[in-house]
Amino acid sequence: MAEVKEKIIEIFFTLCGLMAVVVLVGIFSLLVKEGFPALKTIGFSGFFNGDLWRPDAFGKPTYGLWPAIEGTLVTTAIAMCISIPLGVGTSVYLAYLAGNRTREILKPVFELLASIPSVVIGFLGLVATGPLIAKLTGRSNGLNALNGGILLCLMSLPTIISVSEDALQALPRDFWRGSLALGATRFRTVMKVMIPAAKGGIFAAVMLGMGRAVGETMTVLMATGNVGSFPSGILSSVKTLTATIASELGEVPFGSEHYHALFVVGAALFIFTFIINLAGELVIGRKR
Amino acid sequence: MRVSKKQIVEEAYISIFRVCAFLVILIIAALIIHLIKNGIQVLSWDFVSKAPTEGMTAGGIFPALAGTTLVTLITGLVALPLGVGAAIYLTEYASDNFLTRLVRLSIRNLSGVPSVVYGLFGLALFVRGLHFKPGLLTAGLTLGLLILPWAITTAEQSIKAVPVSYREGALALGCTKWFVIRTVVLPPAMPGILTGLILGLARAAGETAPILFVGASFFIPQLPHSIFDQFMALPYHLYVLSTQHQDIQLVRPIAYGTALVLLMLIMFFSGGVIYLRARLRKKYQQW
Numbered sequence: 001m002a003e004v005k006e007k008i009i010e011i012f013f014t015l016c017g018l019m020a021v022v023v024l025v026g027i028f029s030l031l032v033k034e035g036f037p038a039l040k041t042i043g044f045s046g047f048f049n050g051d052l053w054r055p056d057a058f059g060k061p062t063y064g065l066w067p068a069i070e071g072t073l074v075t076t077a078i079a080m081c082i083s084i085p086l087g088v089g090t091s092v093y094l095a096y097l098a099g100n101r102t103r104e105i106l107k108p109v110f111e112l113l114a115s116i117p118s119v120v121i122g123f124l125g126l127v128a129t130g131p132l133i134a135k136l137t138g139r140s141n142g143l144n145a146l147n148g149g150i151l152l153c154l155m156s157l158p159t160i161i162s163v164s165e166d167a168l169q170a171l172p173r174d175f176w177r178g179s180l181a182l183g184a185t186r187f188r189t190v191m192k193v194m195i196p197a198a199k200g201g202i203f204a205a206v207m208l209g210m211g212r213a214v215g216e217t218m219t220v221l222m223a224t225g226n227v228g229s230f231p232s233g234i235l236s237s238v239k240t241l242t243a244t245i246a247s248e249l250g251e252v253p254f255g256s257e258h259y260h261a262l263f264v265v266g267a268a269l270f271i272f273t274f275i276i277n278l279a280g281e282l283v284i285g286r287k288r
Numbered sequence: 289m290r291v292s293k294k295q296i297v298e299e300a301y302i303s304i305f306r307v308c309a310f311l312v313i314l315i316i317a318a319l320i321i322h323l324i325k326n327g328i329q330v331l332s333w334d335f336v337s338k339a340p341t342e343g344m345t346a347g348g349i350f351p352a353l354a355g356t357t358l359v360t361l362i363t364g365l366v367a368l369p370l371g372v373g374a375a376i377y378l379t380e381y382a383s384d385n386f387l388t389r390l391v392r393l394s395i396r397n398l399s400g401v402p403s404v405v406y407g408l409f410g411l412a413l414f415v416r417g418l419h420f421k422p423g424l425l426t427a428g429l430t431l432g433l434l435i436l437p438w439a440i441t442t443a444e445q446s447i448k449a450v451p452v453s454y455r456e457g458a459l460a461l462g463c464t465k466w467f468v469i470r471t472v473v474l475p476p477a478m479p480g481i482l483t484g485l486i487l488g489l490a491r492a493a494g495e496t497a498p499i500l501f502v503g504a505s506f507f508i509p510q511l512p513h514s515i516f517d518q519f520m521a522l523p524y525h526l527y528v529l530s531t532q533h534q535d536i537q538l539v540r541p542i543a544y545g546t547a548l549v550l551l552m553l554i555m556f557f558s559g560g561v562i563y564l565r566a567r568l569r570k571k572y573q574q575w
Binding site: 002005006009010012013014016017018019020021023024026027030031033034085086089090092093094096097098104106108109110111112113114115116117118119120121122123124126127128154157161185186187190208211212214215216217218221222242245246249250254262263266269270273274276277278281 | 407412487550
């Protein structure tokens with residue numbers, strides 16, 4: 001009797017563990033299921049060949065995804081240009097240069113940065129960095145891809161700093177001592193020994209940080225101006241994949257073509273971030 | 289002491305890394321100071337205890353504060369049992385096989401799924417599929433699933449920190465496995481599990497995108513009466529005040545105040561937890 005009970009309990013906990021698989025598969029299949037009606041009427045070519053996202057055009061709505069994809073790529077690229085050097089540099093400082101006490105104070109501070117809500121960062125883009133960019137560039141409006149990218153960098157920095165610091169800390173201390181003993185300077189040691197040795201972990205850090213930037217919603221929704229045409233440079237207003245969903249789903253009627261089309265956008269976003277994160281995870285997984 | 293040119297150049301190069309760390313701190317400080325400077329004048333007891341009045345141009349943010357508190361409680365009630373259950377499976381039952389690797393891979397990938405996609409998922413599953421009304425429960429379930437990977441990972445870490453010898457000792461005395469988990473493994477792991485959960489909840493409380501479609505509402509003058517009612521939430525309130533309101537300049541001070549309250553609330557809980565966790569870590573020496 002007791003054995004049966006133990007077995008039942010084991011099965012119960014196994015089911016709890018399987019929840020994670022069920023949720024992941026459930027998310028993707030629901031996105032596909034809800035997006036399918038739109039794929040049927042609009043077709044793949046409607047989404048991927050069209051250059052215009054105009055679901056509300058009278059009579060002939062178009063659902064081209066490219067402007068939103070480019071919006072996402074431009075803002076993410078700007079964010080990565082800032083956060084990769086800044087994040088990796090900070091992780092080198094934490095791993096090799098900071099004293100123990102400094103590190104113990106700084107690490108929680110970076111963790112706190114990760115818990116600042118994205119809507120607060122977006123709000124700051126609206127009231128602080130946006131107007132600043134407008135003033136510096138002499139434009140009437142600073143809500144553009146550059147503004148979004150700068151703020152997105154804040155969302156990906158905590159991930160990049162913590163994952164790449166872990167990678168640097170995991171290296172044998174002897175690499176550092178050995179290189180110094182051979183007469184290399186600390187800077188040379190970092191650049192030629194430590195960073196190359198940790199390149200897998202740093203790559204993973206960049207990928208995970210990029211995944212966060214691509215999937216971030218409120219920051220770009222509030223800070224990039226949301227004009228859904230092709231970006232013509234980093235100072236033009238853009239509308240990302242995430243912002244398209246967040247700004248339009250609240251207004252569409254349930255079951256309309258537009259409603260289903262937004263799930264196709266969601267599925268595209270899911271696949272993008274899944275590939276980026278998987279690339280990062282596989283590298284980390286191999287190290288384990 | 290003679291300093292060679294090489295040493296000066298080296299010092300300059302190595303300072304690049306110091307400057308990076310300093311810049312990051314500077315940015316964080318600038319953001320927080322900007323919010324405090326502009327938000328502090330509207331903060332008052334009335335601001336956090338009264339409802340908005342006159343088309344949200346005056347009054348306080350109490351319904352939003354209450355809504356966020358309630359939805360976060362429900363999120364915790366969803367994420368705690370599921371997270372601990374999955375963590376017990378991973379630490380106590382799972383053998384190193386394909387299934388376990390699949391579960392671990394799924395957990396890591398779930399944590400990378402964009403929050404707005406969880407919003408779509410919540411809408412499709414709970415509202416369209418199960419015919420729940422958008423409201424506190426639906427939003428709580430959606431956010432609960434959002435922080436599930438975080439809840440599992442932190443629970444797993446704190447359960448793992450319980451020494452194996454505890455388990456072996458109890459098993460050797462003839463206890464069943466479930467009895468050991470219940471009475472020997474979980475009690476010492478509980479502080480760690482709860483601090484991890486609170487950190488996850490602090491992040492869930494600041495999320496806006498997932499609750500946009502599953503229950504957060506523009507303006508409701510009274511508090512929700514049941515878990516099926518729609519609610520106001522702090523992050524959504526901030527979004528509405530700063531982008532959707534018809535007189536954005538007029539409500540800007542209130543928006544600053546809302547942002548500051550939201551930030552202080554989250555910083556208070558995550559800061560407290562990060563401090564507690566550092567102390568716990570010293571106690572267990574691993575974690």
